[in-house]
Amino acid sequence: MHDSKLKKLYDEWLEEAAIREMQEKLTSGELTSKELVLLYLKRISVFDIEIHSVLEINPDAIHIAEALDAERKHSGPRSLLHGIPILIKDNIDTNDKMHTSAGSLALKDSIALEDSAVARQLRQAGAVILGKTNMTEWANFMAYGMKSGYSSRGGQVLNPYGPGKFDVGGSSSGSGAAIAANFAAAAVGTETSGSILNPACQNSLVGIKPTVGLISRRGIIPIAHTQDTAGPMARSVEDAAILLTALCGSDERDAITQTNPLIGIDFTAFLRKDGLKGKKIGIATEGFIELLEKDKADVVMTALEKLKSSEAEVIEDISIPSVKAEWKYDVLTYEFKPDLNAYFSKLHLSIPIRTLADLIEFNNKNREKMLKYGQAVLEEAEETSGSLTEQAYIDALEFDLYHSTKQGIDFALEKDNLDVIVLPSDEGSHISAKAGYPTITVPIGYTLKGEPVGLSIAGTAYSEPVLIEIAYAFEQMTGHRRAPFLVQE
Numbered sequence: 001m002h003d004s005k006l007k008k009l010y011d012e013w014l015e016e017a018a019i020r021e022m023q024e025k026l027t028s029g030e031l032t033s034k035e036l037v038l039l040y041l042k043r044i045s046v047f048d049i050e051i052h053s054v055l056e057i058n059p060d061a062i063h064i065a066e067a068l069d070a071e072r073k074h075s076g077p078r079s080l081l082h083g084i085p086i087l088i089k090d091n092i093d094t095n096d097k098m099h100t101s102a103g104s105l106a107l108k109d110s111i112a113l114e115d116s117a118v119a120r121q122l123r124q125a126g127a128v129i130l131g132k133t134n135m136t137e138w139a140n141f142m143a144y145g146m147k148s149g150y151s152s153r154g155g156q157v158l159n160p161y162g163p164g165k166f167d168v169g170g171s172s173s174g175s176g177a178a179i180a181a182n183f184a185a186a187a188v189g190t191e192t193s194g195s196i197l198n199p200a201c202q203n204s205l206v207g208i209k210p211t212v213g214l215i216s217r218r219g220i221i222p223i224a225h226t227q228d229t230a231g232p233m234a235r236s237v238e239d240a241a242i243l244l245t246a247l248c249g250s251d252e253r254d255a256i257t258q259t260n261p262l263i264g265i266d267f268t269a270f271l272r273k274d275g276l277k278g279k280k281i282g283i284a285t286e287g288f289i290e291l292l293e294k295d296k297a298d299v300v301m302t303a304l305e306k307l308k309s310s311e312a313e314v315i316e317d318i319s320i321p322s323v324k325a326e327w328k329y330d331v332l333t334y335e336f337k338p339d340l341n342a343y344f345s346k347l348h349l350s351i352p353i354r355t356l357a358d359l360i361e362f363n364n365k366n367r368e369k370m371l372k373y374g375q376a377v378l379e380e381a382e383e384t385s386g387s388l389t390e391q392a393y394i395d396a397l398e399f400d401l402y403h404s405t406k407q408g409i410d411f412a413l414e415k416d417n418l419d420v421i422v423l424p425s426d427e428g429s430h431i432s433a434k435a436g437y438p439t440i441t442v443p444i445g446y447t448l449k450g451e452p453v454g455l456s457i458a459g460t461a462y463s464e465p466v467l468i469e470i471a472y473a474f475e476q477m478t479g480h481r482r483a484p485f486l487v488q489e
Helices: 004-012 019-028 033-051 059-074 116-124 173-180 196-201 237-247 256-260 294-308 330-343 356-365 377-381 391-404 409-415 429-435 463-478
Strands: 053-056 087-091 128-133 186-191 208-209 229-234 280-284 313-315 420-424 439-446 452-458
Touching: 004 033, 019 033, 019 237, 033 053, 033 059, 033 087, 033 128, 053 173, 053 429, 059 128, 087 116, 087 173, 116 128, 116 237, 116 377, 116 439, 128 173, 173 186, 173 196, 173 229, 186 196, 186 237, 196 208, 196 439, 196 452, 196 463, 208 237, 208 429, 208 463, 229 237, 237 439, 237 463, 280 294, 294 420, 330 356, 330 377, 330 391, 356 377, 391 429, 409 420, 409 429, 420 463, 429 452, 439 463, 452 463
Parallel strands: 087 128, 087 186, 280 313, 280 420
Antiparallel strands: 053 128, 186 229, 208 229, 208 439, 420 452, 439 452
16 A cells, blocks of 8 residues: 555554454544445455455545544544444345445346445444445345356456365355455445354354344345345454344334334444353254354364353253254245335336346346356246235244244253253354344354355344343353465455
């Protein structure tokens, strides 16, 4: 960099910098938000050539940062996110100069007519929305066998810990890879079933998949209204808690948020180093650990031994009755068409894609660019009525709710009077997803080949405070995360 001060910060400080550290420099005047944006833009331009995690940069980011710098001088910061650059997934609407496409060339020219609730919350907190991240196209609800992180618009996201070597995880692939590679302070991902937790595990990040209802989904390109949610992805539990605080809220246009009892809570209040003390934790490995490759399973077992040596009361080999249930994705198949069609109906009239059928037709007409993996999942969803009246849908919905709660998470928690359940990697994420329950992942180390491994901590509805307490204490006790080694082109 040409500015010697910025060059020093870039070379010696920026990598792995935490949000509180950024705020300290912003408060002292050692750094401005404008300069922080410039530092991250430099890092993206140097290293994302190989990783492909950032789809586009907000053209107004520098000016927004300048305005927030002026506001800081005049009236002080709005929150811990004031002037902090945040990346968001490409399925989250922003009413600015950026596009929202879910990774599809079909929506490459689509600019949202209004901010999503997530974008609104970030702006109110004073965050700088730095750009949009690449993702698995249509949040990996397009084709069977689609590679995590691939989109027709952005190409293939690669894992910064082993580009082309390790799976980057999906569908919030770009959000995961970008934050692992230190391209912003934190990012927002979305999850329907594993799409925050999986890339968080694969990129040595903390990911929080919140209770459905903690964060408004308005303005997010949907898969299924019973399971969709946004959530933070960060390099530490503290940074994830800071971002979760900003995102949490009520929205009269998303009915489920009216059930949220945590509105107004500062989740950083639960960052306690003694957060494991007195907690009763159940370990669920049966039906999950065998799904991992041996080198990952070995890392998980080592982490569990560490957990057992903590001040928590640990119950091993707990039982989740539905672990071997015949889980299907029928609910998603039925909900996708009406939810997506409703989203399409609100796009600017210049966008010709108005229905799922239009999308399928567009893809067929542009097969070479659009159908690298086909679109069988889209076609299956189009075959449904879109009215949600089918008996098969209602049966599937009731099955999922019963087996994920009364025969799933809640059963296990109540049987042994547990605070949380610990699961290997992101295995079991589908059960929490179908229940609409929260899960947090923390890094627990790396395989001998260097692939990141995480651990999931799951709870019942709106148990985010206790999940954060336990995750933070375990993170502070272990401190496994390390930055990936990136090579400048």
